[in-house]
Amino acid sequence: GAVVSQHPSWVICKSGTSVKIECRSLDFQATTMFWYRQFPKQSLMLMATSNEGSKATYEQGVEKDKFLINHASLTLSTLTVTSAHPEDSSFYICSARDRGGPGFTEAFFGQGTRLTVV
Amino acid sequence: SQQGEEDPQALSIQEGENATMNCSYKTSINNLQWYRQNSGRGLVHLILIRSNEREKHSGRLRVTLDTSKKSSSLLITASRAADTASYFCATASRAGGTSYGKLTFGQGTILTVHP
Numbered sequence: 001g002a003v004v005s006q007h008p009s010w011v012i013c014k015s016g017t018s019v020k021i022e023c024r025s026l027d028f029q030a031t032t033m034f035w036y037r038q039f040p041k042q043s044l045m046l047m048a049t050s051n052e053g054s055k056a057t058y059e060q061g062v063e064k065d066k067f068l069i070n071h072a073s074l075t076l077s078t079l080t081v082t083s084a085h086p087e088d089s090s091f092y093i094c095s096a097r098d099r100g101g102p103g104f105t106e107a108f109f110g111q112g113t114r115l116t117v118v
Numbered sequence: 119s120q121q122g123e124e125d126p127q128a129l130s131i132q133e134g135e136n137a138t139m140n141c142s143y144k145t146s147i148n149n150l151q152w153y154r155q156n157s158g159r160g161l162v163h164l165i166l167i168r169s170n171e172r173e174k175h176s177g178r179l180r181v182t183l184d185t186s187k188k189s190s191s192l193l194i195t196a197s198r199a200a201d202t203a204s205y206f207c208a209t210a211s212r213a214g215g216t217s218y219g220k221l222t223f224g225q226g227t228i229l230t231v232h233p
């Protein structure tokens with residue numbers, strides 16, 4: 001299957017700093033990428049939909065100024081957690097859909113990023 | 119919001135036994151997908167079943183879909199210790215626009231298979 005690479009796999013940062021997480025589709029073009037957040041032993045919560053060349057669409061309750069999303073190319077989306085606080089500590093996962101694939105196919109997921117804010 | 123409800127929340131079985139997990143959803147869907155997640159890792163796609171399909175097989179996996187009841191089940195036959203993981207169902211909406219391709223995940227079932 002297609003490969004989505006997410007980097008870094010884990011990061012520890014100090015409160016008040018910003019952290020950037022990258023999501024790359026390695027062997028296909030992704031017009032749309034999705035960013036999820038997952039707390040321990042819980043399900044994935046969609047945060048935002050990243051659209052190449054346009055603004056991201058955020059889910060209700062997700063602060064767009066807190067979680068900055070940039071989708072500058074068909075293979076790369078980034079999520080920046082700004083002014084991170086301990087409550088932002090979580091597992092962040094991205095997924096991407098193949099632009100060339102038929103509609104409503106499987107989504108390919110990155111390996112996730114474990115963010116710990118101290 | 120998460121529309122999928124899965125049961126059981128946790129399932130513990132012995133190797134060789136079958137494991138059945140159920141998922142219910144609330145809105146109309148285009149398809150329903152099952153994913154597996156090992157602890158602290160990303161998701162691995164297992165199987166996709168479209169709304170006009172009732173049953174699908176892939177190796178030791180069997181998925182059923184009942185759109186009238188808005189429910190699906192995942193059966194893993196002859197389970198192995200390596201099947202230990204969390205399993206999530208996810209629905210893809212029929213809606214277009216910004217909902218296109220968006221997945222809504224269930225709460226997941228934690229499966230433990232004892233050797």
